[in-house]
Amino acid sequence: MSGSIPTQERAWKSGVAPGIFPLVGHAIPLFRRPLAFLNSLPAHGDLVEIRLGPQRAWLVCHPELAHRVLMDARTFDKGGPQYDRLRPLMGNSLVTSSHDEHRRQRRLIQPTFHPSRIAGYTQVMVEEAEAVSRAWRPGERADVSAAMLGLTTRVTSRVLFSDSLDAATVAEVRDCLAALVRGLFIRTVVPVAPLFRIPTPANRRYRRAFDRLHAIIDSVVDERRRSRHRDDLLGTLLEAEKDHGSASAVGAQEIHDQLITLLLTGVESTAMCLGSLFALLPGHPEAERRLHSEVDTVLAGGRRPGMADLPRLLYTRSVVAETLRTYPPGWLFTRVTTRDTELAGVRIPQGTTVLYSPYLLHHDPASFAEPDRFLPDRWLPGPAAVARHGAMLPFAAGSRKCIGDTFALAEATLAVAVIAGRWRLRPLPGHAEQPRPAATLGPRALKMICQPRPRAPLAEPPTPGTRAQDGCPAHAARSTPAP
Numbered sequence: 001m002s003g004s005i006p007t008q009e010r011a012w013k014s015g016v017a018p019g020i021f022p023l024v025g026h027a028i029p030l031f032r033r034p035l036a037f038l039n040s041l042p043a044h045g046d047l048v049e050i051r052l053g054p055q056r057a058w059l060v061c062h063p064e065l066a067h068r069v070l071m072d073a074r075t076f077d078k079g080g081p082q083y084d085r086l087r088p089l090m091g092n093s094l095v096t097s098s099h100d101e102h103r104r105q106r107r108l109i110q111p112t113f114h115p116s117r118i119a120g121y122t123q124v125m126v127e128e129a130e131a132v133s134r135a136w137r138p139g140e141r142a143d144v145s146a147a148m149l150g151l152t153t154r155v156t157s158r159v160l161f162s163d164s165l166d167a168a169t170v171a172e173v174r175d176c177l178a179a180l181v182r183g184l185f186i187r188t189v190v191p192v193a194p195l196f197r198i199p200t201p202a203n204r205r206y207r208r209a210f211d212r213l214h215a216i217i218d219s220v221v222d223e224r225r226r227s228r229h230r231d232d233l234l235g236t237l238l239e240a241e242k243d244h245g246s247a248s249a250v251g252a253q254e255i256h257d258q259l260i261t262l263l264l265t266g267v268e269s270t271a272m273c274l275g276s277l278f279a280l281l282p283g284h285p286e287a288e289r290r291l292h293s294e295v296d297t298v299l300a301g302g303r304r305p306g307m308a309d310l311p312r313l314l315y316t317r318s319v320v321a322e323t324l325r326t327y328p329p330g331w332l333f334t335r336v337t338t339r340d341t342e343l344a345g346v347r348i349p350q351g352t353t354v355l356y357s358p359y360l361l362h363h364d365p366a367s368f369a370e371p372d373r374f375l376p377d378r379w380l381p382g383p384a385a386v387a388r389h390g391a392m393l394p395f396a397a398g399s400r401k402c403i404g405d406t407f408a409l410a411e412a413t414l415a416v417a418v419i420a421g422r423w424r425l426r427p428l429p430g431h432a433e434q435p436r437p438a439a440t441l442g443p444r445a446l447k448m449i450c451q452p453r454p455r456a457p458l459a460e461p462p463t464p465g466t467r468a469q470d471g472c473p474a475h476a477a478r479s480t481p482a483p
Ligand code: HEM
Pocket: 094, 095, 106, 156, 261, 262, 265, 266, 267, 269, 270, 273, 328, 329, 330, 333, 334, 393, 394, 395, 396, 399, 400, 401, 402, 403, 404, 405, 407, 408, 409
């Protein structure tokens, strides 16, 4: 069934995705070739019905509809199979909480990620990128995926709870995350809980990672309770715990839930972005050449980058933005309707799952010319910088917009500048690592050969851009901060 329903503002088209199987619905294409499946959906309408297992759900295929969903978080609240799976892991935290509870939590955590605080984190970001860069040897076959996960785990843990994790624990967190993101995805597309209670090796791996990560967080909190106050997120949460009885007080369970949530979200997505970027560069030699040239110019003499360099690393940031467009780490999200509503002329009952996919929106030729080409120039000021308004949504929009967007962009840009200043990473002969969709999207086993870079001749630095708040279009989506 499909139809064209005229609404006040335009005639929306709704439809049903073909190929529904009993019990599993669209799980087979969603699990086997999810990106191709998503890209096939706009042909069936602006709002397309799919089946997650036996459940009916609607996927928005037009940026305007995605914004309607995101800007009305009261009606389209966190929920659906994805968030049902995340709650046992993250509890009732910033990512998983419902609209009513969310405001208080966002107000508590927002100051840690305020743009004015990011400058203070850049030294940690650069130190950790330099540590990765120093550890590689010319000709080495580096495990880039593991290195990027290690880098973001160390940066995130140092910022959230100072230097509480030793090297062995960082490696453990990294491995736990890898097991969890794989397990979370299959649990989202086949939301049939009894299947995951069967003691298969994969289910046991997921359980072990789940238990270990909780134990690590508990020991971080216990250790801090025994030591002095520090001015980091954990310190903020422990201070708020003392406000017994006040509306802003937090309990021990919430402290645990917020830490595990921020560790998971902070580590995984940025690592995926960096892995995708290094995997894409060798196939785009002109982009790689211009990136190297900019890094050599802005950081002449191998100078250490800092916050002040971010506006000058204009091409580097365009490469990061184009990577986020091409392979958005957060590629598919669910919501659930809290009341009967209407979207694209379709009546949607309370309790219905609605999905949006940054990957689908970023690959629609109606929004981005030649969407399958990697073209960082799209994000430079000038005539090439055209995109349908609001179609670039790597960090979402509205009140549930990513709290770590500025943090992540600074971390990724600085890491690329440091690493690309010293290394040209080449693919292994005969091996092309494809980004693999799981709970996040990106390469999970990327190995590359490290070639030391001779310093390129100096060139004129590009003029800083004027788009969006800091020139980076990945930021452009509207955010409604908690009052
Ligand atoms: C390139 C890196 C990143 C990407 C692409 C990304 C993407 C996203 C997206 C799309 C959402 C919205 C999810 C939804 O609509 O259901 C989100 C939310 C969130 N992200 Fe990120 N993220 C990144 C990095 C980070 C970092 C570094 C942190 C923290 C250290 C973080 C913490 C969060 C949190 C806590 C939320 C929930 C916000 C709320 O509901 O108030 N993210 N992120």
